[in-house]
Amino acid sequence: MQNEKNEVIVADNYFTGSKDNLKKWIGHPRFELIRHDVTEPLLVEVDQIYHLACPASPIFYKYNPVKTIKTNVIGTLNMLGLAKRVGARILLTSTSEVYGDPLVHPQPESYWGNVNPIGVRSCYDEGKRVAETLMFDYHRQHGIEIRIARIFNTYGPRMNIDDGRVVSNFIAQALRGEALTVQKPGTQTRSFCYVSDMVDGLMRLMEGDQTGPINIGNPGEFTMVELAETVKELIKPDIEIKMVENTPDDPRQRKPDISKAKEVLGWEPKVKLREGLPLMEEDFRLRLGVSKK
Numbered sequence: 001m002q003n004e005k006n007e008v009i010v011a012d013n014y015f016t017g018s019k020d021n022l023k024k025w026i027g028h029p030r031f032e033l034i035r036h037d038v039t040e041p042l043l044v045e046v047d048q049i050y051h052l053a054c055p056a057s058p059i060f061y062k063y064n065p066v067k068t069i070k071t072n073v074i075g076t077l078n079m080l081g082l083a084k085r086v087g088a089r090i091l092l093t094s095t096s097e098v099y100g101d102p103l104v105h106p107q108p109e110s111y112w113g114n115v116n117p118i119g120v121r122s123c124y125d126e127g128k129r130v131a132e133t134l135m136f137d138y139h140r141q142h143g144i145e146i147r148i149a150r151i152f153n154t155y156g157p158r159m160n161i162d163d164g165r166v167v168s169n170f171i172a173q174a175l176r177g178e179a180l181t182v183q184k185p186g187t188q189t190r191s192f193c194y195v196s197d198m199v200d201g202l203m204r205l206m207e208g209d210q211t212g213p214i215n216i217g218n219p220g221e222f223t224m225v226e227l228a229e230t231v232k233e234l235i236k237p238d239i240e241i242k243m244v245e246n247t248p249d250d251p252r253q254r255k256p257d258i259s260k261a262k263e264v265l266g267w268e269p270k271v272k273l274r275e276g277l278p279l280m281e282e283d284f285r286l287r288l289g290v291s292k293k
């Protein structure tokens, strides 16, 4: 936005987002912020829609599953209706969760997944799956220009400190001097993508000519015990690591196959976990008021 002549309208219901993250832009002549819930129709004139709405932390979506599935179904229908009315291109941020507890590893886009349709995570994973279906139905039936990104676990500065996802939990716990809570068995894996890499991938997808779905994530794969050990070593070597109970349907492994993103978007992540964690630590220190000794 800084270098181009684009105007940006952000619509947020603040269910999980915060105005603080937009402070820098509020008052800018080409920026507009609207308090709006996408489960209601939105009447604006735009050329591109980044449909990012939905609680993404398991803690938040399990807290309000009905709101979550409404956002994925009604919210996506509303955004597609908007795209159809004004002829805009629309990008959906889908998720690695569409692969469920994957039986194929790493996961290519061609894998259809192993998902529980009636579990506690279903509002999110089945919700995003139906959102993908709606995107393709509008594309085939109405010729809407669609883009679908499947995002793999993303982290970075300005995340909600109490978001509940693993990277923010471990960093906040280390800074507060609390034990790092590794959910059992601790051998489950995730692949963590730094936020600036993610934004670069999403913008390339929007500007390119591929509908997707395309995996956008960092293939560097870690067990949760390895992640805890890394945070401990980088932030507080004397902190305790505590094993705690897990929640149902936690995927045992997850790693993106990013061959398609490399080939069609010319994209691959640049920031390694050990480089990204300190950048997030710095931001969390400021917000928690914990200085580095």
Ligand SMILES: O=C(O)[C@H]1O[C@H](OP(=O)(O)OP(=O)(O)OC[C@H]2O[C@@H](n3ccc(=O)[nH]c3=O)[C@H](O)[C@@H]2O)[C@H](O)[C@@H](O)[C@@H]1O
Binding pocket: 056, 057, 058, 094, 095, 096, 097, 124, 151, 152, 153, 154, 164, 165, 166, 167, 169, 170, 181, 182, 183, 184, 188, 189, 190, 224, 246, 247, 250, 251
């Ligand atoms: O980004 C993704 O690909 C998707 O994954 C997330 O789900 P999940 O990977 O389970 O996110 P976390 O809550 O961060 O959990 C990751 C792993 O860390 C573990 N964990 C979590 C929190 C904690 O304090 N300790 C801990 O060991 C969990 O058991 C899980 O195995 C969310 O569903 C979505 O944000 C997202 O679409």
